Amino acid sequence: MAMTTTGAPGRGWLRWLVVAIPYLWLIVLFLAPFLIVLKISFSTTAIAMPPYTPALDLSAGLGALWEQIQEFTFDNYIFLTEDSLYLQSYLSSLKIAAISTFLILLVGYPIAYGMARARREWRPTLLMLVILPFWTSFLIRVYAWIGILKPEGLLNQMLLGLGVISEPLNILPSTLAVYIGIVYSYLPFMILPLYATLEKLDETLLEAAADLGCPPIQAFWKITFPLSIPGVVAGCFLVFIPAVGEFVIPDLLGGSDTLMIGKTLWAEFFSNRDWPVSSAVAVVLLAILVVPIMLFQNAQKKASE
Amino acid sequence: MRRGPSWFNITAITLGFAFLYLPIVLLVIYSFNASKLVTVWGGFSTKWYVSLLSNQGLLDAAWVTIRVALLSATLATVLGTLAAIALVRFGRFPGGTLFSGMVYAPLVMPEVITGLAMLLLFVAIGFARGFWTLTLAHITFSMCFVAVVVQSRLITFDRSLEEAALDLGCPPFKTFFTITLPLILPAVVAGWMLAFTLSLDDLVISSFTTGPGATTLPMKIYSQVRLGVTPEINAICSILIGIVATGVIIASIVTKRREVERQRAERLALQIG
Amino acid sequence: MAGKSLTAGKSLGPVRRAFAPWNDPAAKPFIQFQNVTKTFGDFTAVDDLSLNIYEREFFALLGPSGCGKTTLMRMIAGFEEPTSGHVMLDGQDLVGVPPYRRPTNMMFQSYALFPHMNVWDNIAFGLKQDGMAKADIATRVDEMLALVKLEKFARRKPHQLSGGQKQRVALARSLAKKPKVLLLDEPLGALDKKLREETQFELIDLQVRLGMTFVIVTHDQEEAMTVADRIALMDQGKIVQIATPGEIYEQPNSRYVADFIGDINILEGKVTSTEGGVATLDCIGTGAKVQVTQDGGAKLGDEAWFAIRPEKVSISLTPPEDPSVNAVSGEVWDIGYLGDVSIYHIRLATGATVKSTITNTTRLVSRPITWEDKVWLTWSRDGGVVLTR
Numbered sequence: 001m002a003m004t005t006t007g008a009p010g011r012g013w014l015r016w017l018v019v020a021i022p023y024l025w026l027i028v029l030f031l032a033p034f035l036i037v038l039k040i041s042f043s044t045t046a047i048a049m050p051p052y053t054p055a056l057d058l059s060a061g062l063g064a065l066w067e068q069i070q071e072f073t074f075d076n077y078i079f080l081t082e083d084s085l086y087l088q089s090y091l092s093s094l095k096i097a098a099i100s101t102f103l104i105l106l107v108g109y110p111i112a113y114g115m116a117r118a119r120r121e122w123r124p125t126l127l128m129l130v131i132l133p134f135w136t137s138f139l140i141r142v143y144a145w146i147g148i149l150k151p152e153g154l155l156n157q158m159l160l161g162l163g164v165i166s167e168p169l170n171i172l173p174s175t176l177a178v179y180i181g182i183v184y185s186y187l188p189f190m191i192l193p194l195y196a197t198l199e200k201l202d203e204t205l206l207e208a209a210a211d212l213g214c215p216p217i218q219a220f221w222k223i224t225f226p227l228s229i230p231g232v233v234a235g236c237f238l239v240f241i242p243a244v245g246e247f248v249i250p251d252l253l254g255g256s257d258t259l260m261i262g263k264t265l266w267a268e269f270f271s272n273r274d275w276p277v278s279s280a281v282a283v284v285l286l287a288i289l290v291v292p293i294m295l296f297q298n299a300q301k302k303a304s305e
Numbered sequence: 306m307r308r309g310p311s312w313f314n315i316t317a318i319t320l321g322f323a324f325l326y327l328p329i330v331l332l333v334i335y336s337f338n339a340s341k342l343v344t345v346w347g348g349f350s351t352k353w354y355v356s357l358l359s360n361q362g363l364l365d366a367a368w369v370t371i372r373v374a375l376l377s378a379t380l381a382t383v384l385g386t387l388a389a390i391a392l393v394r395f396g397r398f399p400g401g402t403l404f405s406g407m408v409y410a411p412l413v414m415p416e417v418i419t420g421l422a423m424l425l426l427f428v429a430i431g432f433a434r435g436f437w438t439l440t441l442a443h444i445t446f447s448m449c450f451v452a453v454v455v456q457s458r459l460i461t462f463d464r465s466l467e468e469a470a471l472d473l474g475c476p477p478f479k480t481f482f483t484i485t486l487p488l489i490l491p492a493v494v495a496g497w498m499l500a501f502t503l504s505l506d507d508l509v510i511s512s513f514t515t516g517p518g519a520t521t522l523p524m525k526i527y528s529q530v531r532l533g534v535t536p537e538i539n540a541i542c543s544i545l546i547g548i549v550a551t552g553v554i555i556a557s558i559v560t561k562r563r564e565v566e567r568q569r570a571e572r573l574a575l576q577i578g
Numbered sequence: 579m580a581g582k583s584l585t586a587g588k589s590l591g592p593v594r595r596a597f598a599p600w601n602d603p604a605a606k607p608f609i610q611f612q613n614v615t616k617t618f619g620d621f622t623a624v625d626d627l628s629l630n631i632y633e634r635e636f637f638a639l640l641g642p643s644g645c646g647k648t649t650l651m652r653m654i655a656g657f658e659e660p661t662s663g664h665v666m667l668d669g670q671d672l673v674g675v676p677p678y679r680r681p682t683n684m685m686f687q688s689y690a691l692f693p694h695m696n697v698w699d700n701i702a703f704g705l706k707q708d709g710m711a712k713a714d715i716a717t718r719v720d721e722m723l724a725l726v727k728l729e730k731f732a733r734r735k736p737h738q739l740s741g742g743q744k745q746r747v748a749l750a751r752s753l754a755k756k757p758k759v760l761l762l763d764e765p766l767g768a769l770d771k772k773l774r775e776e777t778q779f780e781l782i783d784l785q786v787r788l789g790m791t792f793v794i795v796t797h798d799q800e801e802a803m804t805v806a807d808r809i810a811l812m813d814q815g816k817i818v819q820i821a822t823p824g825e826i827y828e829q830p831n832s833r834y835v836a837d838f839i840g841d842i843n844i845l846e847g848k849v850t851s852t853e854g855g856v857a858t859l860d861c862i863g864t865g866a867k868v869q870v871t872q873d874g875g876a877k878l879g880d881e882a883w884f885a886i887r888p889e890k891v892s893i894s895l896t897p898p899e900d901p902s903v904n905a906v907s908g909e910v911w912d913i914g915y916l917g918d919v920s921i922y923h924i925r926l927a928t929g930a931t932v933k934s935t936i937t938n939t940t941r942l943v944s945r946p947i948t949w950e951d952k953v954w955l956t957w958s959r960d961g962g963v964v965l966t967r
Contacts, residue, residue: 245415
């Protein structure tokens, strides 16, 4: 089996090293931390450093380890179900992420479509223009909206100046502002995979449809859209999954009534300094997202083969 | 059909780009506002930029940020490139599914989870938090982005080029450095730039994994933003946007020019031949 | 598939032999191009072109890539609109009619099968657009599947088909709507040689039996000669010659046509006599004196070219009775053995080369005429043509 993938750079040990270095790195710094989160979510808060017990001290030997493991408790998870704040945060996060994803699809599809149908020599420039905001700081892009949306901000000034409204709108802080922030920040993540599939679309297929009597709008729904589904799926995953755990946007643009789980976790960790409960929050969030994440990975793997 | 751009497409692109750029443009414009009141135009001034220079806390944070970004982007590029080669070239190996899972997961993983997990790791192994934990965390999440960028180039890479080198007697290790690497270099460079900006921009993971004395620029900006919009923040943001925009535009002009030169050379070769 | 035709039955000979509406002044053209020009920016793809195609004709547009043949076809389908001029179909002006309202269907070079639909849905696609009843669609699709012998593959997706099968699906899909004109854009380009040759005859068979008008675009002259009733040879947006395959091969109207179709020797010369329907040329490069029958194209004193196909040049070890006319001598320089024929390259004393083809009628591997032999080449007055351009 080892020799079937020939032509790869390096012989035996070299090939082994190419895999082993990033593999070990990710196991130590990405996988192991999750196991620790899982472990701490079963621990109890303590006034100490680290602020939880048991601390699982391996130096005490295996017997002591077993004793420590017996101290594990489901209290943190039970606590999550008792306080409705957590359930509401999860539900509200899922709802906000789902609606935002749909809105981003609505906004992003026409843009990606327009780009893919633009003149060939224009496409790299348009693509760069979509990527450029993505390279600028997330925080800055969210911050930019504060200046626009706040009560004495530019939007209200303009609307008041035009006489559309007589009282400033209270958009900031609000859940509406969170939607605007998410749509704005995540738009490029939707446009890029959509553009990639739409650009690859063989235009003779549309010619064939027209030739067989199909007018352009129908051809869009019968040919273009079904063939762009992989891009739609990839874009939705890229937007939905991180949006569920979003912290910066609800924190800066959302009001006190905008519940999102990222914000709750942050507060639990930094304000309440309750590490076991924040770990439990993270574990549950991960459990919710594990199915979409696996689907996303499958889609990525399929695309790379 | 080879028609010109339709009105629908032009409208979609125009509105879309207006939406993407207007907030940023307004932010930059108001960084030159003489008035302290951010939303009232008080005339053109560069005084906020000048006052930044005397803000020692901000300059320290900028220095930390740049050091972390340079170091983490470079190591993330090495690790990410290795990961991409492992993914594309080695096909199935024991634990391959876990490996590809670990490469793709950080792309979508909510940052609060990644940040919390890494912090708890550093606490568990008793690693003093600060510059180094920050750098390790940045390497870990940005190497996955590098891996995806390099991977997409490797997939379209013509394997017969490597086979030709092997056939002409070049050993595999040397083939990688003389043939493969030069040809995937644009993707590697793009990966480095992406890793650099990701590190430069990161707030959430940094907030979890940092320690005393290692405050980054986004963390500084964030703590000030929470207090309200000030022209000074607009000025820092404008500088950061300027740096990133210049970098990206220069990079795309360089690639574009190389492409044009290549095409011209090809045309010339055809005419001579 | 091998050997079997798609629609079994009688020989097509009587139908094909009698069909020549282009010679009938009363016949009404089915497709008409009237002074059509098409430009893309500053590039002229089609240049003030007029052309008539008749009903039930199998018409081939032939030419090198970039000659405008594909643009011409796309104007019938409606994917391009002429910059000026008119395209008429069955007496109706097509200009301004979008492709989805035209009674024409096209078989694409890439086949353009919809990858997300199976074979059945691909063939049904056009019928559904017409709002045909479900039952009628099913009958028609099954009929088309039977026609191209793909009944067993109805539920397959395009990527599960071989090249030849895809080609058949594309054909079935474009025929399903019974278009007034079927347009074929390099329809067999992606098939290997043997399959291509078989399919060419199947296409002829279909076209005659369905009684439809076919327009084919190809850059393959053999394909055009095999399938078409008439061929239009194009160059730089203009038609150089329209004629039947026989005429275009035996009576090319220019060096361009002579050279594009098949293999040919072209000798440059000057017309020294045109008496009695016979032109006499003095060929400078070869030193030959050529006499050839003609119908008055070449005038006395003109610069002209004598063109003769290699198979019409006889080769012999002994000199002819009159070596001064229609004969040259030289040395065998090279022999290309192709199995059925051998091509002899004869180097003349002047350094020019003339080709001659000999049919290999025996199994002898050693040829009577071989390398470095001194030979004579001769031809008859009717063997070649004199060209003035």
